[in-house]
Amino acid sequence: MPKLFFREALARAMAEEMEREPRVILLGQDIAAHGGSYAETRGLFERFGPSRVRNTPVAEAVTIGMAAGAAAAGLRPLVFITYLDFLLLGLDALVNYAAKLRFKSAGQLTAPMVVKATAGAKGQGPTHAQSIESWLMNVPGLTVLSPSTAGDAYGLLKTALRAPGPVVFIDHKKLFPRGGVVPDYEELIPVGSAAVRREGRHLTLVAHSYMSVLALQAAELLSAEGIEADVIDLRSLWPIDWDTLANSARRTGHVLSIEEGQVVCGVGAELAFGLRERIATVRIARLGARRVPVAASPVLEAFTIPDVPAIVRAAHRLITDTAAANPPSPSEHA
Amino acid sequence: MIPMELGDAIEVRLLQWSKAEGQAVGIGDALLEFETDKALVLVSAAQPGTLRRCFYGEGEWMKPGNVVAWLSDGPDEPLPAQADAPADAPADDLLVTFDIT
Amino acid sequence: MVGATDSLPRDAKDYVERLRRLRSMLRLRSFESALMRQPKPGFQLLSRGEEAIAVGICAALDRTDPLLCSGRSIAIALARGVPAGGLLAELIGKDGGPNRGRAGRAHVSMPSVGLFGAHGVVGGNISVAAGVALAQQQLASTAVTCCVFGDGACGAGVLHETLNIAALWRLPLVLACINNGYAVSTPVRTSVAATHLTDLAGPFRIPAIAVDGTDVDAVALATADAVANARAGHGASFLELRCARLATHSTLTREERSPAELEQLRDRDPLVLNEQRLRRETILNDALWMQLRAEVDAEIAEAERYARDAAWPDPEAALLDA
Numbered sequence: 123m124p125k126l127f128f129r130e131a132l133a134r135a136m137a138e139e140m141e142r143e144p145r146v147i148l149l150g151q152d153i154a155a156h157g158g159s160y161a162e163t164r165g166l167f168e169r170f171g172p173s174r175v176r177n178t179p180v181a182e183a184v185t186i187g188m189a190a191g192a193a194a195a196g197l198r199p200l201v202f203i204t205y206l207d208f209l210l211l212g213l214d215a216l217v218n219y220a221a222k223l224r225f226k227s228a229g230q231l232t233a234p235m236v237v238k239a240t241a242g243a244k245g246q247g248p249t250h251a252q253s254i255e256s257w258l259m260n261v262p263g264l265t266v267l268s269p270s271t272a273g274d275a276y277g278l279l280k281t282a283l284r285a286p287g288p289v290v291f292i293d294h295k296k297l298f299p300r301g302g303v304v305p306d307y308e309e310l311i312p313v314g315s316a317a318v319r320r321e322g323r324h325l326t327l328v329a330h331s332y333m334s335v336l337a338l339q340a341a342e343l344l345s346a347e348g349i350e351a352d353v354i355d356l357r358s359l360w361p362i363d364w365d366t367l368a369n370s371a372r373r374t375g376h377v378l379s380i381e382e383g384q385v386v387c388g389v390g391a392e393l394a395f396g397l398r399e400r401i402a403t404v405r406i407a408r409l410g411a412r413r414v415p416v417a418a419s420p421v422l423e424a425f426t427i428p429d430v431p432a433i434v435r436a437a438h439r440l441i442t443d444t445a446a447a448n449p450p451s452p453s454e455h456a
Numbered sequence: 457m458i459p460m461e462l463g464d465a466i467e468v469r470l471l472q473w474s475k476a477e478g479q480a481v482g483i484g485d486a487l488l489e490f491e492t493d494k495a496l497v498l499v500s501a502a503q504p505g506t507l508r509r510c511f512y513g514e515g516e517w518m519k520p521g522n523v524v525a526w527l528s529d530g531p532d533e534p535l536p537a538q539a540d541a542p543a544d545a546p547a548d549d550l551l552v553t554f555d556i557t
Numbered sequence: 558m559v560g561a562t563d564s565l566p567r568d569a570k571d572y573v574e575r576l577r578r579l580r581s582m583l584r585l586r587s588f589e590s591a592l593m594r595q596p597k598p599g600f601q602l603l604s605r606g607e608e609a610i611a612v613g614i615c616a617a618l619d620r621t622d623p624l625l626c627s628g629r630s631i632a633i634a635l636a637r638g639v640p641a642g643g644l645l646a647e648l649i650g651k652d653g654g655p656n657r658g659r660a661g662r663a664h665v666s667m668p669s670v671g672l673f674g675a676h677g678v679v680g681g682n683i684s685v686a687a688g689v690a691l692a693q694q695q696l697a698s699t700a701v702t703c704c705v706f707g708d709g710a711c712g713a714g715v716l717h718e719t720l721n722i723a724a725l726w727r728l729p730l731v732l733a734c735i736n737n738g739y740a741v742s743t744p745v746r747t748s749v750a751a752t753h754l755t756d757l758a759g760p761f762r763i764p765a766i767a768v769d770g771t772d773v774d775a776v777a778l779a780t781a782d783a784v785a786n787a788r789a790g791h792g793a794s795f796l797e798l799r800c801a802r803l804a805t806h807s808t809l810t811r812e813e814r815s816p817a818e819l820e821q822l823r824d825r826d827p828l829v830l831n832e833q834r835l836r837r838e839t840i841l842n843d844a845l846w847m848q849l850r851a852e853v854d855a856e857i858a859e860a861e862r863y864a865r866d867a868a869w870p871d872p873e874a875a876l877l878d879a
Contacts, residue, residue, distance in 0.1 A: 145696075173695065176726075178722070179718075179722065179725075181721070183718055184684040184687065184718035184721075184722050185722075187683070187684020187685050188684055188688035188722065189688060190685050191684065191685035191686060191687060191688020191691070191692070192691045192692045192695070193688070194673075194688070194689065195623065195673075195688065195689040195693065197691070197692045197696070214681055214715075215685060218676075218678050219678075219682075219685055224878045225659055225878045225879045226656060226660045226664040226674075227659075227660070227666045227878075228655070228656045228659055228660070228878060229877075230656075230666060230668055231668060231673075231674065262879045
């Protein structure tokens with residue numbers, strides 16, 4: 123099977139869905155001849171033309187509002203938000219209109235739209251670095267997807283573009299320099315499906331997006347010490363694949379949630395409660411960014427977000443700290 | 457050797473060879489072109505020699521640190537016994553041009 | 558216009574339509590009175606004073622032209638064709654209306670009659686309407702999208718973003734701003750720096766016109782022009798429809814205008830003004846007026862019965878369609 127850059131996997135998914143469904147249109151900054159902020163729409167403007175690949179001004183509020191209205195009126199728009207931080211400028215139409223449309227209309231209208239936003243800290247400072255996808259998990263009516271591989275980006279984006287309601291598709295800056303295997307046949311990954319990347323009996327590492335990449339690296343280091351980890355890549359932040367996660371947690375009894383975002387009301391917080399509701403005895407810890415914004419300096423940035431050594435330390439604490447009544451403290455790098 | 461100036465490239469895809477094994481290489485001759493996620497990179501020779509061995513084919517993926525090819529000053533220089541072994545002297549006189557795409 | 562009258566001589570057609578418009582405004586006014594007579598009317602934004610705007614806009618739209626509006630939706634919804642009984646049920650939270658109690662006045666929608674929907678966030682429907690217009694353009698439909706909002710939304714960034722994109726993309730969109738002079742307690746003079754609201758469209762080179770919103774025929778004419786313009790591919794228009802808000806902002810907001818100002822409002826009651834105009838033109842007399850009122854009373858009484866007999870929603874229905 124071919125290996126593609128992450129952006130090529132996205133472009134392929136979009137091209138296939140646009141070919142298949144004329145109602146799919148793209149809206150975003152610099153997505154036409156320029157080929158996208160991450161070169162992820164390269165070739166699409168030439169192939170599908172200016173009415174289906176539309177450059178927008180820097181105006182997230184109207185762009186997302188238009189996508190919501192266009193979706194409600196029969197199109198399938200995909201909106202590009204270059205930095206997840208800027209999704210905040212367009213949250214009203216996404217949360218107050220699109221997510222609630224099917225409900226408030228009692229099923230007469232829906233908004234099948236996709237908002238694709240790129241998260242993650244990569245040397246660009248506090249407002250170009252956030253991973254705030256957990257905010258979106260608690261909005262009824264929103265589906266939230268987050269791939270960590272090129273193959274999953276392809277399969278999940280195709281699914282998103284066929285979904286019946288609004289989907290937020292969150293990728294990560296650090297995934298783009300990577301290549302990955304993408305099937306050369308059409309394959310869709312369903313919503314609510316996590317992937318088991320690695321199997322091990324001692325603990326469960328659960329993560330999404332770029333942290334899944336780091337979790338696998340940490341698992342290799344742990345394995346060298348004789349600690350074998352299950353690595354679960356969530357892929358779908360809402361709905362969560364509880365079955366896959368709970369099956370792993372039952373076997374290992376120890377779960378470490380890893381996210382690049384804040385732990386307060388983060389993904390790990392939801393996983394902890396959800397698992398405890400399903401499994402009587404399981405030890406759960408969460409690891410995420412320190413409770414500060416991400417600084418511009420790479421030295422400061424590296425100190426702020428989880429890295430492989432931090433994951434390994436957190437895994438050690440989770441496994442060895444059996445005397446403690448409560449799970450180990452979250453969001454530490456010490 | 458792929459130059460370290462590539463920054464955050466984790467892996468790259470070789471696009472095409474401009475010379476074949478055994479071919480002579482002159483100053484400024486293009487050797488190979490590869491692409492990162494963000495740029496096309498053209499590698500050319502800065503001094504004459506012979507391209508002796510290519511370790512990656514067109515369409516294949518490489519990582520920074522991989523040995524891509526062996527160049528020697530003369531066509532009959534003895535080669536290391538082990539394929540893909542690190543060369544005695546990593547080339548530091550290649551011309552590299554970027555085209556940010 | 559109304560197909561059934563096409564075969565009548567022109568004057569008669571005008572007469573029929575103009576009586577229909579008056580009757581429709583009366584219906585809107587009576588409906589809101591009936592709403593306020595309900596044991597628990599709830600938190601409502603009344604359209605009292607805006608009836609000519611609602612009727613005039615709807616008179617100029619085809620049924621397939623999507624109409625969006627703000628949270629002050631009652632007159633618009635009724636004029637557009639939402640059945641009175643169903644709307645009353647929806648407003649008081651019962652099942653039996655178009656949105657089964659989920660929407661209320663802030664979000665009522667009935668696309669089958671052309672009401673694409675109300676939205677309760679001030680200005681929130683404006684960018685949505687641009688998207689609906691984009692879809693019409695993309696699907697090669699001749700439908701024109703109309704979005705009604707108030708002067709209170711004119712300070713919101715999304716209005717200006719929408720004017721910008723509507724101009725850039727020549728969207729088939731009519732932006733209809735009801736200027737009743739107030740956003741809750743804030744006079745428009747202190748919330749919008751432009752001299753006239755129509756000035757807001759100028760920088761984007763979108764044609765804008767101010768209209769007496771108490772004159773139902775003037776509203777219908779201006780809207781029809783804007784719609785024709787958009788249908789012909791000439792892009793968006795901005796209408797400023799001036800009227801008075803005859804009631805308080807909401808049923809839970811106190812009146813802050815002075816007695817003198819309130820006294821002057823009586824001269825801007827569209828129902829009174831249009832009734833008087835038709836009488837002057839001898840299209841309306843006492844007998845006809847009483848007949849119209851009787852018809853409306855009967856219809857509204859039926860609506861009240863419908864809403865009274867409608868069931869409360871099953872609580873579990875709160876989980877559907879989410």
